[in-house]
Amino acid sequence: MKLVIFNGSPRYKKSNSALLTEQFLKGYNRFCPEPVPVYYLANYKQREAAAEIFKQAETVLLIFPLYTDCMPGIVKEFFENIAGESYSPAKKVGVIVQSGFPESIHAEGLERYLKKLVLRLNCEYLGTMIKGGVEGIQSMPPSMTRKLYGKFQVLGEYFAQNNSFEPGITEKFRKPYRFSRTYIVIFTLLSKTGITNFYWNGQLKKNGAFEKRFARPYLD
Amino acid sequence: MNMKITILNGDMSNGTSDLSIYIGNLARQLKENHSVDVFPLHKMNLHYCSGCWSCWWKTPGQCAKHDEAEPIFRSVINSDFIIFASPLMAGFTSSALKKTTDRLIVLLHPYIKLKNGESHHRKRYDHYPNFGLLLQRELGTDEEDIQIVNTIYDRFALNFHNERKYTRFIEFTNADEIIYEITGNTAIH
Numbered sequence: 001m002k003l004v005i006f007n008g009s010p011r012y013k014k015s016n017s018a019l020l021t022e023q024f025l026k027g028y029n030r031f032c033p034e035p036v037p038v039y040y041l042a043n044y045k046q047r048e049a050a051a052e053i054f055k056q057a058e059t060v061l062l063i064f065p066l067y068t069d070c071m072p073g074i075v076k077e078f079f080e081n082i083a084g085e086s087y088s089p090a091k092k093v094g095v096i097v098q099s100g101f102p103e104s105i106h107a108e109g110l111e112r113y114l115k116k117l118v119l120r121l122n123c124e125y126l127g128t129m130i131k132g133g134v135e136g137i138q139s140m141p142p143s144m145t146r147k148l149y150g151k152f153q154v155l156g157e158y159f160a161q162n163n164s165f166e167p168g169i170t171e172k173f174r175k176p177y178r179f180s181r182t183y184i185v186i187f188t189l190l191s192k193t194g195i196t197n198f199y200w201n202g203q204l205k206k207n208g209a210f211e212k213r214f215a216r217p218y219l220d
Numbered sequence: 221m222n223m224k225i226t227i228l229n230g231d232m233s234n235g236t237s238d239l240s241i242y243i244g245n246l247a248r249q250l251k252e253n254h255s256v257d258v259f260p261l262h263k264m265n266l267h268y269c270s271g272c273w274s275c276w277w278k279t280p281g282q283c284a285k286h287d288e289a290e291p292i293f294r295s296v297i298n299s300d301f302i303i304f305a306s307p308l309m310a311g312f313t314s315s316a317l318k319k320t321t322d323r324l325i326v327l328l329h330p331y332i333k334l335k336n337g338e339s340h341h342r343k344r345y346d347h348y349p350n351f352g353l354l355l356q357r358e359l360g361t362d363e364e365d366i367q368i369v370n371t372i373y374d375r376f377a378l379n380f381h382n383e384r385k386y387t388r389f390i391e392f393t394n395a396d397e398i399i400y401e402i403t404g405n406t407a408i409h
């Protein structure tokens with residue numbers, strides 16, 4: 001199984017996608033020690049070369065952030081470059097979509113799109129993993145990311161052995177699909193205290209931009 | 221009533237495609253009674269969003285990239301109606317259009333609100349214009365493709381506090397109908 005990974009985050013190597021890929025590969029390499037090439041679509045040269053690399057791969061994993069409930073523009077460009085061909089023998093293609101909001105409903109349309117795209121390429125669809133609530137992991141202490149990273153390692157181990165996504169974690173990651181009533185009540189109460197804006201306010205203050213947070217610079 | 225209309229043209233050809241000709245004609249007719257901005261996205265100097273969050277926590281509401289996007293942001297947020305125009309490519313609207321809609325995040329505010337049990341970012345501006353999709357088919361476009369595109373743009377609308385009013389195809393809809401749907405005034409003489 002010749003595996004190739006495409007990282008579709010516009011943040012390039014400093015992305016959440018890169019952090020999660022690293023953990024996935026830690027697990028993967030326990031069973032398949034051969035180094036797995038990772039290509040970054042945010043890099044212009046690698047993006048240009050990506051269609052050719054895709055052509056030669058046997059198994060492809062694509063990981064990218066959700067952008068406006070869809071794939072980022074650079075990932076769409078990549079899709080345009082690989083489309084219009086029917087790949088034979090069929091490649092196996094799996095996708096990992098991670099996002100800021102915790103609920104997987106945001107990626108619902110995108111998931112249907114990805115499935116159709118892989119079929120359009122005449123490839124074998126390994127499914128789409130959807131993991132919300134990922135924004136912020138870069139600044140979290142290890143104690144807060146240990147569980148998430150552990151799961152990505154298990155996913156990697158499983159993928160190395162089965163060439164597919166581990167179903168239990170895949171299902172867990174999708175939760176919540178939408179928020180429950182209880183959560184809504186709690187969130188509403190908390191938002192009155194301002195704590196739900198904690199992450200953004202912290203960053204705004206750090207940059208000395210808190211007072212200007214409601215600016216509307218593009219209004220005529 | 222004079223309306224402000226923004227057309228984001230996601231055509232990726234050199235501007236001679238059926239879609240661009242259609243848009244040229246549509247804009248000309250609309251301009252008789254309205255103010256219209258047309259942006260040929262693929263020919264403009266527009267960078268991809270790099271996810272830096274400057275627009276949310278360094279220079280609130282303002283994008284850090286120095287390219288030709290600012291007139292688009294201004295036009296979009298001050299208009300009464302937006303047309304997202306694009307050929308379907310690999311089953312979705314073009315990367316030229318997608319990269320532009322990614323950048324529109326600058327028009328939102330980072331704070332989060334819940335709507336129907338879903339998180340959404342709150343408004344930065346009071347008013348977000350509704351939009352229509354104007355598409356050109358590709359080889360193999362089927363009903364499922366169209367449903368998927370509509371679902372994703374309806375989700376975009378949830379995020380952007382607006383509504384998708386329609387999806388039309390240049391192969392089946394003449395410009396008069398599009399104008400009628402935007403302005404409520406028939407342009408048929």
Ligand SMILES: Cc1cc2nc3c(=O)[nH]c(=O)nc-3n(C[C@H](O)[C@H](O)[C@H](O)COP(=O)(O)O)c2cc1C
Pocket residue numbers: 009010011014015016017018064065066067068069070098099100101102106134135136269270271272273322323325379
């Ligand atoms: C332009 C833009 C649009 C985004 N749209 C969404 C969205 O619609 N839903 C969501 O949950 N997160 C959204 N996010 C958040 C990212 O998906 C999230 O921060 C992700 O973890 C970033 O991963 P990366 O560091 O690998 O790029 C968006 C971020 C940016 C910059």
